[in-house]
Amino acid sequence: MKSALTRIVVAVLSVFSVVNLSHAGAYTVYPGFSQDIELKPSQSHSLSNPFFWSLKIKCQVTSIETPMLLKAKLTKKSAEIDGTSIKEGQSVEVPLRYQQTLRIKASANASVKVTNISNQFISASCSV
Numbered sequence: 001m002k003s004a005l006t007r008i009v010v011a012v013l014s015v016f017s018v019v020n021l022s023h024a025g026a027y028t029v030y031p032g033f034s035q036d037i038e039l040k041p042s043q044s045h046s047l048s049n050p051f052f053w054s055l056k057i058k059c060q061v062t063s064i065e066t067p068m069l070l071k072a073k074l075t076k077k078s079a080e081i082d083g084t085s086i087k088e089g090q091s092v093e094v095p096l097r098y099q100q101t102l103r104i105k106a107s108a109n110a111s112v113k114v115t116n117i118s119n120q121f122i123s124a125s126c127s128v
Helices: 002-020
Strands: 026-028 034-039 044-048 055-061 068-076 078-081 084-087 091-096 101-106 111-116 122-127
Touching: 034 044, 034 111, 044 101, 068 078, 068 084, 084 091, 101 111
Parallel strands: 026 044
Antiparallel strands: 034 122, 044 111, 055 101, 055 122, 068 091, 068 111, 078 084, 078 101
């Protein structure tokens, strides 16, 4: 039953997410989500999990310049950012390097805001 329900929700969200991606920096993640994300210095993007179960998001850094620094602030519920647990309102700074994989485990209905706090452009390929 869960797989049939998941397929229906993914079909609905995939239509919603195409529209949602046109909003500056707002991404709704879902099973099968795949997106290249680019962050200019001081730019933020939000990732949201609308499901009743947790999702694991992996982002491989494709920027060549190092070191880079990203700030992740949880705006709703709880999550793990590279193994560090954070709760709503908390944030963590994450150092990044070329081809590093950033791992985010977002709890049900969680939202996280990621901000590039380094002086260089950060690009990453993200998927669920």
